[in-house]
Amino acid sequence: MKKELQNNPIGVFDSGVGGLTVVKELAKILPNENIIYFGDTARVPYGTKSKDAVIRFSNEIVGFLMDRKVKLILVACNTASAMALNEISKKVDVKTVGVIESGVFAAISASKRKKIGVIGTEATIKSGAYEKNIKRFDKNIKVINHACPLFVPLAEEGWINNQASKIIAVEYLKSIKNSGADTVILGCTHYPLLKKVIYEVLGRKIKLIDSASEVAKKVKNILEEENLINPSNKKGRKEFFVSDAPQKFKKLGEMFLNEKIVTVTKVNIEGKYV
């Protein structure tokens, strides 16, 4: 039974293509694991939607992943991690991991001045998930939050380091810059694409925390603890599912994943698994 579980894939999902940055890190440190990825491209973005909606969308995706016998579910979307991780973990009998805690842990280790900036989508910032998790570890840490709703469309437009992105970044990062924070959590999987312009605005000394590599380590630890590491010596298989526009996902996804994507399968999960 355990043996069979070990061969099962890890399920990863995101509202779109951004979670592939997490898959990339996962494949680096767990190269023999099979991965099933779901990108909800028909309903992207999640960051402007309500908690109810994000929970409903997440439950449908989790239903789809559980049907494919995943041994662990990694929520690679900050908004879904902030809003739906609790609900999901109550519903399934496999381990569930989100990106929030890993980012928080890395930021707390990195911050000398105990001042941490958090940027994310409107929904993630409104949820207060990062701030609550930071304060749980150390309530003396000062947290400066700022929603950056234009960063995702800027990144998807490929305008990652031009005059417009600079002006927008200056405006969004003003309060964090003025606060003297030495560490900033990039609380959205798209934001690492804007690192260059964020460094320009906040200075090279700022520590930017991108939870992708942290959460990959956490997944490895859990699989080891639970004796669920795939014993195979072969490179793991990656399968990609989307709710809309496989070709667009493939093209954009190869940029995020930094490797060739062979097939992307479109599936309709709306109103199912409920």
Next chain:
Amino acid sequence: MKKELQNNPIGVFDSGVGGLTVVKELAKILPNENIIYFGDTARVPYGTKSKDAVIRFSNEIVGFLMDRKVKLILVACNTASAMALNEISKKVDVKTVGVIESGVFAAISASKRKKIGVIGTEATIKSGAYEKNIKRFDKNIKVINHACPLFVPLAEEGWINNQASKIIAVEYLKSIKNSGADTVILGCTHYPLLKKVIYEVLGRKIKLIDSASEVAKKVKNILEEENLINPSNKKGRKEFFVSDAPQKFKKLGEMFLNEKIVTVTKVNIEGKYV
């Protein structure tokens, strides 16, 4: 039978809140009509989604509206008009009206130089719907198309006339400015909010065509022709339905509609009416 039909509401839908600009014009010239509006706020935006997805979403909404016995369906979303109007009109036995043709008609009447610029979402521009419709009337008209994917998030962020929106508008409108077009179709219901910055970039002499008032006139004509005008002397009732976040819709909606919105009802239509 006809009498009963006359009292029935007009169904209007959009991917979100933008279509309310059309409702506003409709209420101006048809004040006694009842209106049912559906905003698909759980899946907004449509402009980055595939044709398949937009047709599927539109069919679900039309199913919902038909259940409420609408006497005409007005597609107040440019993307859905471009991609799904044909499909919808085949499925229902009431008249269906989109925003494309009305915008085209107004632009052709306005353009002296026979050079028309068209701006819209990625999906609307890719569909070529405006260009095809313009060329159908007069194939000698030169059409200059440009997708402006950042305009919707800019408008929703309320950044309608600042330095960032100016730089973005200069970049997007470059080819239209250089072409010498004298008329530009605002092919997305959000774009009228950015009129000021568009005038700044293209000059005060440019004619900006916003299809909302044109399409309202067309609806009035159809109702008259079909003997479907509501004979009531009372102000019509407006009902608003959304797929997510009624409070947010109410707040933003009052800005677009320029009047108080009393109730907004959330309904789940995903995977239904198919």
